[in-house]
Amino acid sequence: MFCPQCGSQQNDDLRFCKNCGANLLIVRQAISTGNPGEGFDWGKTWVAEMFLSEGEKRRRKEELDRLRGITPEIMRYREIKAGVIAGCVGIGVMTLLYFLMQGIVLSGNVPPGDAEILRRIWIAGIIPVMVGVALIINGTIVSRKLVEIQKGSEASQNALDQNAEPRALKAADTTQFIPAQGSVTEEETQHLYSSRRT
Numbered sequence: 001m002f003c004p005q006c007g008s009q010q011n012d013d014l015r016f017c018k019n020c021g022a023n024l025l026i027v028r029q030a031i032s033t034g035n036p037g038e039g040f041d042w043g044k045t046w047v048a049e050m051f052l053s054e055g056e057k058r059r060r061k062e063e064l065d066r067l068r069g070i071t072p073e074i075m076r077y078r079e080i081k082a083g084v085i086a087g088c089v090g091i092g093v094m095t096l097l098y099f100l101m102q103g104i105v106l107s108g109n110v111p112p113g114d115a116e117i118l119r120r121i122w123i124a125g126i127i128p129v130m131v132g133v134a135l136i137i138n139g140t141i142v143s144r145k146l147v148e149i150q151k152g153s154e155a156s157q158n159a160l161d162q163n164a165e166p167r168a169l170k171a172a173d174t175t176q177f178i179p180a181q182g183s184v185t186e187e188e189t190q191h192l193y194s195s196r197r198t
Contacts, residue, residue: 001028072147080139087132094125 001010005022015025052060065075101118104110110118 072143072150076139076143076147079135079143083132083135083137083139085132086128086135090125090128090130090132092125093128094122097125098122 001012001024002008003010003017003020003022003024004027006017006020008017008019010017010024016022017024049057101121105115105118
């Protein structure tokens with residue numbers, strides 16, 4: 001083994017370097033275990049994410065979205081965009097299936113019962129069209145309300161922050177105190193003195 005401090009050749013049985021006195025035992029432990037001061041943290045693996053509750057997963061996702069700058073308004077636009085794309089794909093699938101099935105039927109090699117089925121297969125493209133319409137409606141109506149709620153809560157929070165006084169204690173106003181007629185000791189003494197007389 002070479003000493004990491006001075007570079008001299010050392011016997012593997014030595015705990016300290018003969019030349020500079022460096023601790024070779026710690027170097028051997030660091031080499032064999034990676035980082036001796038830090039153990040393996042299961043919390044940073046996919047295993048820990050498996051056992052998170054739904055609320056914690058949602059909170060982490062919201063925090064990541066906030067750090068990435070993804071606002072509810074951006075998510076709304078993405079949803080509308082996905083709806084337009086899904087709708088266009090559905091229209092394309094419907095068109096493709098219509099012409100493809102018409103070509104097969106017009107070829108004349110299809111029995112009449114099967115021809116009726118093939119002529120209607122293009123309707124399967126209605127599924128992505130309806131998904132796209134649903135996303136567009138959700139993005140324009142439902143998500144807009146969520147964005148307004150988010151903006152309203154941010155505005156009220158900003159108004160509270162602007163109107164809030166600094167969080168500090170006010171200076172004591174000594175004019176508000178009731179003047180004492182005597183100290184506790186004097187009053188107690190007077191009370192005891194008067195009770196002894198009676």
